[in-house]
Amino acid sequence: MIAELGLAALWLAAALAGLQTIAGFLSVRAGTTTELGGLIRPAAVVQGVFAGLSFCALLYVFAITDLSVKLVASHSHALKPMVFKLSGAWGNHEGSMLLWVTVMALAGALIAVVERRLPDRTMQAVLAAQGFVALGFYAFLLLSSNPFERLPIPAAEGMGLNPLLQDIGLAFHPPTLYFGYVGLSIAFSFAVGALITREVTPAFARAMRPWVLGAWVFLTVGITAGSYWAYYELGWGGWWFWDPVENASLMPWLAATALLHSVSVLAARDALRVWTIMLGVVAFSMSMLGTFLVRSGILTSVHSFAVDPERGTFILLLLALYIGGALLLFALRASTISEGKRFAIASREGALVVNNVMLSAILAIVLLGTLYPLLTEAFDIRVSVGPPYFNPVGAIFVIPMLLVMAVGPLLRWREDRFARISREMIVLGAILVVALVLIAVLGDVALLPLLGLAVAAMLTVASFLPLRGRKLTRVPIATWGMVVAHFGIAVALFGMASESAFTKERLAALAPGDTTQVGQWAVTLDAIVPVAGPNWTAIEGQLSARIGDGEPISMRPQSRTFWAPPQVTAESVLATRWNGQLYAVMGESAGDGRWQVRLWWKPFVTLIWYGGLLVALGGVLAIIGRVRDDLKNRSVLRRAAERREDMRPEDMRPEDMGSEDMAYEDMRSEDMRPEESAL
C-alpha cells in the first residue's frame, strides 16, 4: 500500500512539474501577468511536497524490509542494521534517481518560496526551466526505473547490500553529492531563465549566488568524504584514483568553482555576464554527465551498455535534450547579451578571468581523459588513462592558476597596477623560490610533489595577505570565507604533495610476536583473534606500534567476511598523529602461521581532507555573509528600488541596448517594467 502511495505521489509530482513548465512557458511568452502565471510558484511547492512524500514512502518500505518490493528484495536484507537499511534506499540505481528528483523538487519549491528579488517574468522562466528539467527525470524514473515495482511473489529474504557500501561514511556520501549536483540544477535554471528574458544583471547574480555556493559546498564535502572513504575502505592507502566515478564528481566541482567566482564578478562589477551564463549551463551539464556515467553502466563496459541500452539511452537522450537545448539557447542569445563592464588585466576581474579559463581547461582535460577510453572502446581499442596522464597534464594548468590565485585577491577591481603590490609579490616569489631550493636540496622528491610543496608554502602565506592592514573585526564574513577557502586549498595541496613525496610502505608476513619497521614506527603483531559482528565474522590482527621507546599504540585491523552477499573486505585501522597517519591492514594467511600485514606511514596525509573541509567551511562563511547582507539590505533595497529603476538607462551603456533601446524607453514610461520591454 505504502509503495503504491509513493508511486502515486511520484506521478502527481511529475504532473505538477508538467503544469509548472507549461504555465511558465505560456506566461513568459504572453509577456504579461496571466492567471497561469499565478500557478507556477504553488505548483513548484506542491511538486516538492509530493516528491518528498514519494521518497519517504521508499524510506518506509526499506525500513520495514518490505520484500514484496523488488528494489528492497534485491538491495536489502532483514538482518542489516537500521541505518544501512535506510541508506540502502539510495544505494541503488532507482532509489538514487528518486533521491535526485526529490532533492531537485525540494530545491525548486524552496526558490519558489524564498526568491522574491528577481522580476516576475525571469522567475517564471526560471521555474519553467526547473520544471522542464525535473520532468525529464520523472519520466526516466516512471518509465524505465520505477523504484516501487512489486514482485509477483514476495522474496523470502533480501539479497543484501554490498559490504563495501555498509559504511556510515558512504551511507551519506551519495546524498551529499546529489545535493551538490542538484543545487547546480538551480543555477542552470537561473541561467536558462535569464537567457530567455535577457535579464543578466547583478541582481540576477546575487539571487543565483547562494545556490551556486551551496551546491559547491556540498560537492566539496562530498568529494572530500568520498576520497577519505576510498582511502580507508579500499585498504591500499590510495586517496584519489582518477576513476571515472571520481571524475564524475570532480567535473561539476570544477565548473561550479569557476561559476562561483564568475557569479561574484557579475554581482559585484556587472562584468563576465556571458561567462557566468555559460558556466551555469556547463556546471549542471557536468552534473548530468556524471549521473549518466555512474548510472548508465557505461563504465563497466561500453559493450554491455550497447547490448542493454534502455536506461543509458534514456539518460543520454535527456543529456542531449537539456545540454543541447541549453547550448542552443545560449548560442542564439549569447550575442544579444553584452559582455558587461570592461576591465584591465591587472585587476581582480582579470585574475578571475584567468581562474575561469584555467578551471575550464582543467575541466576539459578531465573530461577528455574520462571520455576518451570510452570512445576508443566503442571501436574495440582499449586504452587506459590514469594518474600518469592526469597529474602532469593537469599540473600544466593547475600551477599557473594557483600562482594567479595567490595574487588575485590582492588586486583592486577594474584597474590596478602590479607595481602597487610589488612588495607582496616579491615576498611570495621569495617564499616560492626558497621552498623549492630547500626541498630540492634536502630531500629526494619528484618534480610534481616538489612543486606542490613549494606552491603550498607560498599559498599559505598568500591566502592571508588580503587581511593585511585591515581591522580584523571589520572584515566582512564573505571575505573571511575567501581567505579560509584559499587557505584550505594550500592545506590540501600540502597534504597531497607530502603524501606523494614522503609515504613509507611496508608489506610483511608476520607471525604473532614478530616486529617490522615502517618509517619511524616499529610494529609488532601481538596476536590473531577471531571476532564476529552482526552480519560478518573477521580475523583481527592485534598490533602495537611505537616510535623508539615511546608508548605503544594498539591497532586492530580486521579482514572481514560478510555472507549476505558473500565478500571479504579489509577493515583498515588508522592511527592519526599530528604529523601523519599510520595505516594498517590485515591481509590473508601466508599459510605457514604467518599473516600478511600491510603498513604505511603517511606524513601529513590528513591535511588533504582537512584542507577540503576548510574549503567547504570557506563556502559556508561566504553563504552566511552574503545571505546576512542580503537580509540586511533587503528593506533598504526595496525603498531604493524606484530610484534605481530611474538610474538604469544611464547605468547601461548604449551598446548594451542596441535597437531595443527605443522600445525600452517607450515601455518604461508606460509601466516601469523594463525587463519585459527588453524583448
Add this chain to the structure above:
Amino acid sequence: MTALRPFSAAALRQALMALMALLMLSLGAPLLAQQSLPPAPYANRQLDDPAQEAIAHELMATLRCLECQSQAINDSDSPMAGDMRHQVRISVASGEHPEAIRAWLMERYGDYVSYTPQVSATTWPLFVVPLLILLVAGAIFWRRFARRA
C-alpha cells in the same frame, strides 16, 4: 518485524558466529573458497633492496589491474594484480629495465595495461587536445586584454 528480534537471539547468533570464525581459523581453512591457490610469493612481499623496491613500486603504480575498475596493481586485492606484482618484482630483481617490463606486459595484455600514455595512432588526441586548450586559453587572454594593454 525482523528489526525487533529479542536481544538474546541476536547474542546467541553472534556467539555462534564467533565460534564459526574460531573454527575456521583453527583449522587453517582458506578464508575464501574461490581463492584456492596461495598468492605468488612477491605479491605481498617487498624486495629486500629498497632501491629495487622503489623502482618496482613506481612501475606498479602505472600498471592497471585488469580485473578491477580503475585501480593500479599496487592498489588492489585482486589475485591477478597480486600475480602481476610478483611478476614485476622478480623481473626488477633480475635486473630488467622497468620500461622493458612494461613493454613485455603490454605485448601480453595490450596497451590497456599501462596507465602511462604513449603517443600512438590511437592516443594522439590525448596530447593534441591539451595543446589546443593552451592555444584557446591564450587566444581568450589575448582577445580580452592585449588590445587594451
